[in-house]
Amino acid sequence: MNDLEAQLVGIIQEDFPIEARPYRHLAQAVGVTEQEVISTLASLRRRGVIRDLSPVFDPKKLGYSTTLACMKVPADRIDEVSGIIGRHVEVTHNYLREHEYNVWFAIVAPGPDAVGRVIEQIEEETGCGPIRSLPYSRVFKLRAVFEVTGE
Structure with missing residues (x-):
């Protein structure tokens, strides 16, 4: 950069x-x-450095439901499954963790039923499941700012 x-x-x-x-x-x-x-x-x-340029709203104040979801994905399918997850507009981000449940992602959708439908779609599209859903009860991370250098 x-x-x-x-x-x-x-x-x-x-x-x-x-x-x-x-x-x-x-x-x-x-x-x-x-x-x-x-x-x-x-x-x-x-180049994929910026995924999106958009405002950030408080989903709860707009009547949306949010969940942190995780699933077990075989190592040889991580890129494929992450790509499928990332194509869902309701998914705000997904990332890999060193854990039995190794792929994690956040879903924001207009209500708990919509969140459930997204989870069902991802399970069906990936063949990986079940997906564990951990609905947000309160927010701990308020913002993320990444230090950027020209190097």
Whole structure:
């Protein structure tokens, strides 16, 4: 990641400008053109550095249900299964852990029934199951900001 990319990722994690032309504002902050900002962010997205650029809402305040789910996936199927999980728009993130239940992911959907349907779909699509669902009762992690360098 070059210095411009690192600067932009650092800014958009914590202080994305809420205004009519946010990319122009970002361009002024880092000393490049608006088009350079747009091109750079598009490149980061194509390369998988940025998965998405979107607001973060409190799901509970919007009437949504959230669960942390986990499943046992054979080592030789982890990439395949993680890809299937990641295609579900209700999945906010998924990650690997060193545990019997080695693939973990969060689901946010409009109510517990919708969460259940997503879990059933993932079980059916992957052939891995059962999925353990651990519904959120309270939030411990409020935000995540990753340190980014140009190296």
